[in-house]
Amino acid sequence: MxxxxxxxxxxxxxxxxxxxxxxxxxxxxxxxxxxxxxxxxxxxxxxxxxxxxxxxxxxxxxxxxxxxxxxxxxxxxxxxxxxxxxxxxxxxxxxxxxxxxxxxxxxxxxxxxxxxxxxxxxxxxxxxxxxxxxxxxxxxxxxxxxxxxxxxxxxxxxxxxxxxxxxxxxxxxxxxxxxxxxxxxxxxxxxxxxxxxxxxxxxxxxxxxxxxxxxxxxxxxxxxxxxxxxxxxxxxxxxxIAMRRFEEKKEEKAEFDYELLQELNRENAFGKCLQTFDQKQTEQAQMAKKKYADGMLASLQELTGKQALSTYTPTQVAEAWAEQQSQLKAGLQSLQQEIAANEQEQAELEEKLLACPDQTGTTNVLHEDIGKLQFDLSKLEFEDQQVDKKYSRRRLGFVLWIDTPLAIVLSLLVTVGMIDVFFMQAWETWFWLVTSLIGFEIAFTIIGFCVYNMTKKLRKKLFGTEIPVETHARLQSQIRLLESKIHDLQLEESSRFLDQKNYDENSWRMKEVQKQYQQLLEKSEVILSVLDVNANKIVKE
Known part of the structure; x- marks a missing residue:
C-alpha cells in the first residue's frame, strides 16, 4: 500500500x-x-x-x-x-x-x-x-x-x-x-x-x-x-516540495594561530609533538599537524572554557591530554564490546531465522498448519452442534417404530367406524374405541421416549452407540486441544515475525555502532597516536 x-x-x-x-x-x-x-x-x-x-x-x-x-x-x-x-x-x-x-x-x-x-x-x-x-x-x-x-x-x-x-x-x-x-x-x-x-x-x-x-x-x-x-x-x-526555504546563518570562526600555539607550548609534550611534525616539510605532515592541533584545542576549550591561546598552561595541556586519551580509549573499548555483542546476537538471530523457512520466503508452513487446524476445528464444532440433533432424530425413529402399528390400527378403525356409524348408528361404541386407541398412542409415545432415554448405556454396550453427554465431552476435549495448538502456532508465528523485526533492528543498531566506531577511530588515529608520543609514525604515513 x-x-x-x-x-x-x-x-x-x-x-x-x-x-x-x-x-x-x-x-x-x-x-x-x-x-x-x-x-x-x-x-x-x-x-x-x-x-x-x-x-x-x-x-x-x-x-x-x-x-x-x-x-x-x-x-x-x-x-x-x-x-x-x-x-x-x-x-x-x-x-x-x-x-x-x-x-x-x-x-x-x-x-x-x-x-x-x-x-x-x-x-x-x-x-x-x-x-x-x-x-x-x-x-x-x-x-x-x-x-x-x-x-x-x-x-x-x-x-x-x-x-x-x-x-x-x-x-x-x-x-x-x-x-x-x-x-x-x-x-x-x-x-x-x-x-x-x-x-x-x-x-x-x-x-x-x-x-x-x-x-x-x-x-x-x-x-x-x-x-x-x-x-x-x-x-x-x-x-x-516546499516553495520557500530559509538557510541557517553560519558564523565564521577565526582560524587558530598554530605558530602562537606552538610557541606557547614549546616546553611541554604537546609543543614537542607539534615540532615533530615540522621536521618533515611535506603537505601531508602539515595537514596532520593541523588536524592534531584542532583536536587538542577543542579539548582544551571544552575542559577550561577559555578561548585565548595565551591562557593555556602546560598543566592544563597535560590534563587535557590525559583526559582525551582516557576518553578515547574508554570509548573505543566500549564500542568494541558493543559491536562484539551485536555480532553475537546477530549470528544467533540469523541462525534462528534460517531454521524458519517461512522467514526466508520459500514457504509459509506455519500459516498453512494454522489454516488446516482451523478447518479441523470448524468441522469438530459443527459435529458438536449436530450431536443433539442426531440423538433427537434417532429417538424419534425409535418412537415411530413403536407407534406405527398402533397408528395403522387406529386409521383402520377410524375408517371402519365411520362406515358402522353411517349404517348402524353405533356412535358411542365407535367414540369409545377411537378414544381408547388415541390414549394408547399417546401412552406408547411417552413410554417410547422414556425407554429410549433410559437405555442409553444398554445401547452403547450392545450397539456401540455413544451417549450424547460423552460425545459432547469428547468433542469439546478435541476442540480445546485444537484451540490450544492453534494458539501455540499463532504465538510461534508472531514470535518469528518478532525475530525478523529484532534482526532488522539489531542490524540497524550494529551499523550505527560501527559508524560511531569508525568516527572515533578516525579521531584517535591522530590524537591517540600523538598522545602516546608516536608522532613520527603519523609523519611517515
Missing part, C-alpha cells in the same frame, strides 16, 4: 499566510500526478479550531483525489472541541476523521472502512479490508495536554498491517518517549507537532515536518513523507 504523510500545515487566514495555502495546493497537485492509496494528516492542519468554510476548502481540494482514502487526526491547534463542526461535517472527499462517533463521507458502503471492536476510549481504529490495514489514531481535544495518551496503545491484530497516527512530543502536548513505541508491533507510526522532518527508524516513528516553513527559524528542507508498507516491508522517503 502506497501512502503520503503530512502534518502541521497550519492553514490560517489566507490573506496573512497565502504561501501556506499555496504549499497545500502544491501538495494536492503532486498527489494528482503521483497518486497513493492513503494520505495521513497528523494534526495542526489548521492553526485554529476550523470553521465550516475552512473545512469546505480543504475537503474540496481533497475531493480531487477520488481514489485516495484520507485519515485525519487533530492536533493542539485544530483540536476536536465539543462544539467543533468536524463532528457532523459531511465530507465529499474520502476523508475519515478518527475519533468521530460516525463516519461522514461519500465512500461507497462496499469500500468503506469498518471500525474495529477494540476501538475504545480516545483511541480509534479502522480496518481497511482492501489492504488488510488497521489504522489506529488519537486526536487532541484541547490546546494543552500534558498526559501521555500513547502509552497504552499497541497493535491488536498481528495478521494485519498496523499503522498508528497521533500528534504530540513536547511537554505541553502529549509528552512521550520514542522508546515507548518499541515492541508495539506498528509497521509505521506517523506523528505531527515537530516542524522538521525526523525519522526514528528503529521504532518506525516518523515526523514529516511542516509542508512549508512557518517562519524564518524553520530552516532547511520541508515537504512530506512518501512511503510503501506491507507485512514484510516499510519503505519511507522524504519528498521536499
Amino acid at each position: 502506497k501512502f503520503a504523510h503530512i502534518a502541521d500545515v497550519h492553514l490560517g487566514t489566507r490573506r496573512e499566510t497565502p504561501y501556506l495555502y499555496d504549499g497545500f495546493l502544491n501538495f494536492i497537485d503532486y498527489m494528482e500526478l503521483h497518486p497513493v492509496d492513503m494520505i495521513f494528516i497528523t494534526g495542526d492542519l489548521f492553526d485554529h479550531v476550523p470553521t465550516k468554510e475552512d473545512i469546505m476548502f480543504v475537503d474540496t481540494q481533497l475531493a480531487r483525489l477520488p481514489k485516495t482514502d484520507i485519515l485525519y487526526v487533530t492536533g493542539e491547534c485544530d483540536y476536536l472541541a465539543r462544539d467543533s463542526v468536524l463532528w457532523n461535517y459531511e465530507f465529499v472527499s474520502r476523508m475519515y476523521l478518527l475519533n468521530c462517533e460516525e463516519i461522514h463521507n461519500h465512500v461507497p458502503e462496499g469500500e468503506r472502512a469498518e471500525r474495529n471492536s477494540y476501538a475504545e476510549g480516545i483511541m480509534d481504529s479502522l480496518h481497511f479490508a482492501k489492504y488488510n490495514v488497521d489504522v489506529y489514531g488519537i486526536c487532541q481535544y484541547s490546546a494543552q495536554n500534558e498526559r501521555n495518551d500513547f502509552d497504552s496503545v499497541y497493535a491488536r491484530n498481528l495478521r494485519a498491517v498496523n499503522i498508528f497516527l497521533g500528534h504530540g512530543g513536547s511537554a505541553r502536548v502529549c509528552p512521550f518517549d520514542v522508546e515507548d513505541f518499541g515492541g508495539k508491533n506498528f509497521g509505521y507510526i506517523g506523528l505531527g507537532h515537530k516542524h522538521q522532518y525526523l525519522a526514528f527508524e528503529k521504532q518506525h516513528v516518523y515526523y514529516p515536518g511542516s509542508l512549508e516553513p512557518i517562519n524564518e527559524d524553520e530552516t532547511g528542507e520541508h515537504g512530506f513523507i512518501y512511503g510503501y508498507i506491507d507485512k514484510q516491508l516499510t519503505s519511507v522517503k522524504f519528498v521536499p
Whole structure:
C-alpha cells in the first residue's frame, strides 16, 4: 500500500499566510500526478479550531483525489472541541476523521472502512479490508495536554498491517518517549507537532515536518513523507516540495594561530609533538599537524572554557591530554564490546531465522498448519452442534417404530367406524374405541421416549452407540486441544515475525555502532597516536 504523510500545515487566514495555502495546493497537485492509496494528516492542519468554510476548502481540494482514502487526526491547534463542526461535517472527499462517533463521507458502503471492536476510549481504529490495514489514531481535544495518551496503545491484530497516527512530543502536548513505541508491533507510526522532518527508524516513528516553513527559524528542507508498507516491508522517503526555504546563518570562526600555539607550548609534550611534525616539510605532515592541533584545542576549550591561546598552561595541556586519551580509549573499548555483542546476537538471530523457512520466503508452513487446524476445528464444532440433533432424530425413529402399528390400527378403525356409524348408528361404541386407541398412542409415545432415554448405556454396550453427554465431552476435549495448538502456532508465528523485526533492528543498531566506531577511530588515529608520543609514525604515513 502506497501512502503520503503530512502534518502541521497550519492553514490560517489566507490573506496573512497565502504561501501556506499555496504549499497545500502544491501538495494536492503532486498527489494528482503521483497518486497513493492513503494520505495521513497528523494534526495542526489548521492553526485554529476550523470553521465550516475552512473545512469546505480543504475537503474540496481533497475531493480531487477520488481514489485516495484520507485519515485525519487533530492536533493542539485544530483540536476536536465539543462544539467543533468536524463532528457532523459531511465530507465529499474520502476523508475519515478518527475519533468521530460516525463516519461522514461519500465512500461507497462496499469500500468503506469498518471500525474495529477494540476501538475504545480516545483511541480509534479502522480496518481497511482492501489492504488488510488497521489504522489506529488519537486526536487532541484541547490546546494543552500534558498526559501521555500513547502509552497504552499497541497493535491488536498481528495478521494485519498496523499503522498508528497521533500528534504530540513536547511537554505541553502529549509528552512521550520514542522508546515507548518499541515492541508495539506498528509497521509505521506517523506523528505531527515537530516542524522538521525526523525519522526514528528503529521504532518506525516518523515526523514529516511542516509542508512549508512557518517562519524564518524553520530552516532547511520541508515537504512530506512518501512511503510503501506491507507485512514484510516499510519503505519511507522524504519528498521536499516546499516553495520557500530559509538557510541557517553560519558564523565564521577565526582560524587558530598554530605558530602562537606552538610557541606557547614549546616546553611541554604537546609543543614537542607539534615540532615533530615540522621536521618533515611535506603537505601531508602539515595537514596532520593541523588536524592534531584542532583536536587538542577543542579539548582544551571544552575542559577550561577559555578561548585565548595565551591562557593555556602546560598543566592544563597535560590534563587535557590525559583526559582525551582516557576518553578515547574508554570509548573505543566500549564500542568494541558493543559491536562484539551485536555480532553475537546477530549470528544467533540469523541462525534462528534460517531454521524458519517461512522467514526466508520459500514457504509459509506455519500459516498453512494454522489454516488446516482451523478447518479441523470448524468441522469438530459443527459435529458438536449436530450431536443433539442426531440423538433427537434417532429417538424419534425409535418412537415411530413403536407407534406405527398402533397408528395403522387406529386409521383402520377410524375408517371402519365411520362406515358402522353411517349404517348402524353405533356412535358411542365407535367414540369409545377411537378414544381408547388415541390414549394408547399417546401412552406408547411417552413410554417410547422414556425407554429410549433410559437405555442409553444398554445401547452403547450392545450397539456401540455413544451417549450424547460423552460425545459432547469428547468433542469439546478435541476442540480445546485444537484451540490450544492453534494458539501455540499463532504465538510461534508472531514470535518469528518478532525475530525478523529484532534482526532488522539489531542490524540497524550494529551499523550505527560501527559508524560511531569508525568516527572515533578516525579521531584517535591522530590524537591517540600523538598522545602516546608516536608522532613520527603519523609523519611517515
